[in-house]
Amino acid sequence: MVTLSGNLLYASFFLYLVATVLFAGSIKDKKGKSAEKGPNKWAKLALITTIVGFASQLGYFITRWIAAGHAPVSNLFEFTTFFGMSLVGAFIVIYFIYKTPMLGLFTLPVAILMIAYASMFPREITPLIPALQSDWLHIHVTTAAVGQAILAISFAAGLIYLIKAIDQSKSSKKTFWLEAIMFGLVCTLGFVIVSSTFSAMDYKAEFNWIDKTGTEAKLEYHMPALVGPHKGELLTAEKFEPIVEVPAIINAKKLNTVIWSIASGIILYLLLRLILRKRIGAALQPIVKNINLDLVDEIGYRSVLIGFPIFTLGALIFAMIWAQIAWTRFWGWDPKEVWALITFLFYAAFLHLRLSKGWHGEKSAWLAVIGFVIMMFNLVAVNLVLAGLHSYAGS
Amino acid sequence: MKKKRLMIRAVILLLLGAAVAYTLYANFTKDDVQKAVVGEKAPDFVLEDMNGKKHRLSDYEGQGVLLNFWGTWCKPCEKEMPYLNNQYKQFKDKGVTILAVNVAESELAIQKFADRHNLEFPILKDTDSQVMTAYKIGPLPATYMIDKEGKIVKYHTGQLTEDMIKDLMEQVKP
């Protein structure tokens, strides 16, 4: 059952890749009917592939649920994979409303990156600690993830909008920030490549080090240690010796991973720039040139409108009900709770700005991008860096 | 019309302002919410002393009472014990007594402590913390001054000096 489940996930990953290529083809295809008259053959094929991929991932989800006896949303790998799946699901729904293949071309890579990122974390099925043993686990987590996924669609729409709308003929603040988003995505790809390479090589280097309380501890790196732990002493033979050493308060291993991701991101990004000979945003601009900006703006706004109530229900209301049962109080200012509140406040501000201040179009697109950054921060940094009560989700 | 609008606005703002002010006030006083409140009747209790004699607080009506909660491990409690003992001797014929409630320690620990300090006032054993819970005692030592009507007139946490004790006991002298 577990093997079957794993294979289904691989299959869906592969299918999403294929679908992305097909969506790209549907946009390049000039011979078909014009964009106004609905999707062409390529797009139809791409959609079918996406749906098959989604079904396959749903199969992964169900089989894993059966194998574990609880909903597979209990650790970072499971949650992030589910997030990716919800993103694809949300895209399929939105596609049926607006019929824009372009959205697929931007949403699916985000989902693919997310699933790939998830796979870098421990993938074994973990038993539930007492606090998680409740039906609210799947009610709360899945609703929150679906809400976030729908909100993330507005990020994809926002990205399309910005790529088309921003003037690439000269360098400006806007082109810089657009490139920054691209760079962020490239870094995630870098992290995935680097960690899967080293894990394929089975790289392990053990260190003895002194932690902040002054006691000696052991630490195992799975990437060559550019940054070594405090008073670290390499135990494994013939492995890379750290270049610098950090004080004990800093988590050297996590910092090392971050440095690797950014470094590989820079290399990849520079490589891309070298090949394309222009900004990534500029390179993507021709692809989106036929898209109707107003429609993209509406898709973005619509997904916020659909996603916001679901997010509130899952990440705040259900969260509070469960917290009252498991942690004795419905609200305790745990970092994850606070960041859910921040996400809520952010999208509330988004809606007010749009409704009352008339922030449409480009401003709205930037906000959608920032909203996504906040959600990703909540997913990645809050679990891995700020670790509070939700920290079990981080290992 | 204009007047009316101004009135409505003023009333709404006032209500909102009052609610906010109350919340802020309550938030900053929430830590010292007391079960036994100054100005009200002290919650009654009955406890045994070291000789097995029962003391009921309401039986002391007509006298002033210094009610002290303490533990043997608590340094400030230990420091104020000799002062309490001295003042007890001064005041016991003037209608003010001392009841020292030990919070849930073993009889042996209390006895050794009492012997060491030659304590003469009744030491009450709150073995299962009932009285401590009823008074919602936080940090030790905690001292309540109770007048002849059984009303709490003063509450103090932290160590007392001999002068303070004398002054407190004067206040509840019948």
Next chain:
Amino acid sequence: MKDVKCECGHVNPHGTILCEACGRILEEHEREKQLVDMRYEGSARRSQTYNKTIVDKIWNFFSSVKVGVWLIVITLIASALGTIFPQEMYIPPVMPAEVYYEDQYGWLGKLYYELGFHNLYSSWWYLLLVASIGISLVICSLDRVIPLYRALKAQRVTRHEGFLKRQRLFGISAAENLEESYEKVKEKLREKRYHIREEDGNILAEKGRFSRWGPYVNHIGLIIFLIGGMLRFVPGMYVDEVMWIREGETKVIPETDGEYYLKNDQFILEVYDKNKDKEVFSEAIENSGMVAKNFQSDVTLYKKKGDSIAGEKPELEKVKDDEIRVNEPLRFENFALYQSTYKLNELNKMTFALTNKQTNEEFGMLTVDLNDPKEKYDLGNGYSVEVVSYFPDFEFDESGEPVTKSRIPNNPAFVFKMLTPDKPEGEVSFVAIRQTIEPFGDNTYKMAFKGIDTKNVSGLTVRKDLTLWIISLGGLIFMIGVAQGSYWNHRRIWIRKVNDEVWVAGHTNKNWHGLKREISIILENTGINEPEDQVQNENKESGGS
């Protein structure tokens, strides 16, 4: 400050931009725009028009959405700041907060503490921010919902040409076979569940108006939620206590006015077992070493019978036996008891043997109950042991004297006096864990340590929260309002005969794509042209941005 009378005869409040009834533009500068601003139906937002007294000024400040958004953004940033380092309530109680932050996070931690960010969410300024949002919610809503209600109620079927022309969706068709077309259109409008009003051969089709109230409904929900949060501070509404209770112990439950007692029968800690639990978990269990499976306190709840005062041995009546687990609190009246923490293996009893140091001969055993030691233990045959001093949580103080840190037997130490036939005066020995001191020289006898008995202690949270239902109600109303405003659209289609032409205009508060599709279906084969999207046309003309 006079009311404005429109050509159509309707009397509008001062400051109205579009006549509530016919939509004619009343504000001069609005006429220059290609499209009218439909956000609040062009109604008079009072706050914008009266600004004389201080009350009006405060009112207008909070009535501004701009101010509201700023408040949200500031709260958002402040909330984020509070997550940089853990809040005071989450730091381990090993040292005081002022030391902890500097010790753990260096000068940044010190700064964090000094700025008061270690307790950010209960700081006066954070509360004030949240309160301001609350005030802004009330005033913003009041200021908009009333004019909006008026405008939507007063709207007439026949709208002014200037109004129709300046709608985002607008089109003109030649009027032929109007009767027939109208019938078809009305038929289709009805199919699409539009509410149709007619007047002089003009049509107003409207649906989903109630979605316009969504924002105000959700604001009411939020206000109720905040009131619930506020009531928490009212004494008696909210109880948050921790109750430590040993196995075998019966204790009064705090805050129940001595009415309820709890006995801890047993505390259970279970961990996952690789061999017994599901096989799929074995890898995870191996990787993380130990994974907790269950924390449980088996308890008995008692209610006091009759009147008794504190300190008296109460007469207890059993209410129920229960197992308190994480996620499964014990509930009674308005209270809930939660399994929140525990302490394993607290020392309970210690056993010693009076032993001759040379021969190792034993002269009897004694077991000391660490929570209630006796003064003297008689071992028979003329042997006995006196406890001269007892320190349940022993340490040496600055002057080298043995003292106890608390009443909990974490590190018990004794001064024993061993009385034996050959040493009738007794020998004194100081005995602590792994430590024996003989203050008066070399003894013949010793207290040999034989064993310990331990007990587990359950840490239960006692919770009463009478505000929960208000907070839940607020949450429910909020969700209803948000769904109402997000998942329904307020759509209107105006069809008006102007001379020989048919004018069609459409408006929706959101989801224009959906409205356009709907209009295209409605007008299909009716001879009336689909209205154009004037915003899109404008964009196309200006080159896309």
